[in-house]
Amino acid sequence: MVRVIITYDRIRVEEKALQRAGESLGADVRLIDVKDSFIDITKGEVNPEVLKGDVVIQRCVGHFRSLYLTAILESVGVPVINPFYATLICGDKLLTTLALRRAGVPTPKTIVAFTRDGALKALEEVGYPAILKPVVGSWGRLVSLIKDVETAKVVLEHRELLHPLYQIFYVQEFIKKPDRDIRCFVVGEEAIAAIYRYAAPGEWRSNTALGGRAVKMEMNDELREVSIKAAKAVGAHVVGVDCLESERGLLVHELNSVTEFRNAAPATGVDIAKKIMEYAIKLAKK
């Protein structure tokens, strides 16, 4: 029997769905809360004992927890969904853009700067309105739509008070989109489902964490191709690929290595948890 470990720090709908899916497929699924665990990283074997499995699905909501726990597990030979490298890249928007460009995946125009003055020039170059994002962080936090140079100055001043990581200014063109973006779910080599995420009223960001609404999108060749290419570009097993519709076609702007799918599964009718579990079991048997 394949033992699948699901590591978490906060149980969400997704983790429960994964557990049910795994059990229906005959796997021995263990949900392990890793929040308060402590791990001897010099031991050379999987510890604590509860983390011993044939495969681990990493579901911590904290990115850095995910990232470092994955490094530890991989160092003792456990296959993890997703691998360390994929988690590292997906957790950083700048590194993601670089990986996508290298793989020939279309992205919005992006300019990076390292100081307030550099950022002002970057915004000028991209043209207002532009989007300023921190390279780390999620659920749409600190992502700002900058309408003009006055707004820019206020926002940049605020950023100067934060951690040095927030002084890596990632400036991206604002794509005039039909108040929605696209999330495509890739599992292994397959694009299994896609949704439109509509922004909540009065909100320009379409993150479902910010009240955005999920609506089924029919898979098409273009979406399938860019999504699979994007997943490969970062070496992810399971990933949520966020795309924007533009005059130049689909542009990928973000990848999510611990993807949420509670809204997408009912909207699309695709059993995303089962697809992930089937893949995990296959990976464990390799």
Place this chain on the structure above:
Amino acid sequence: MKVKCPDCEGEIKVPDDAIAGEIVSCPDCGQEYEVYFEDGKLKLKQAETVKEDWGE
């Protein structure tokens, strides 16, 4: 089952199949709690607050 909110004594509904790490919130004061088990008994502790690196 129903558990008393440690803060305001409001009534918090906890699903019967709750697992450790599950988050419940108090309908009265809005405080979030995490479910944990001690000697097989379900208990609540203050949930971690959202951190900057949380989410997808």
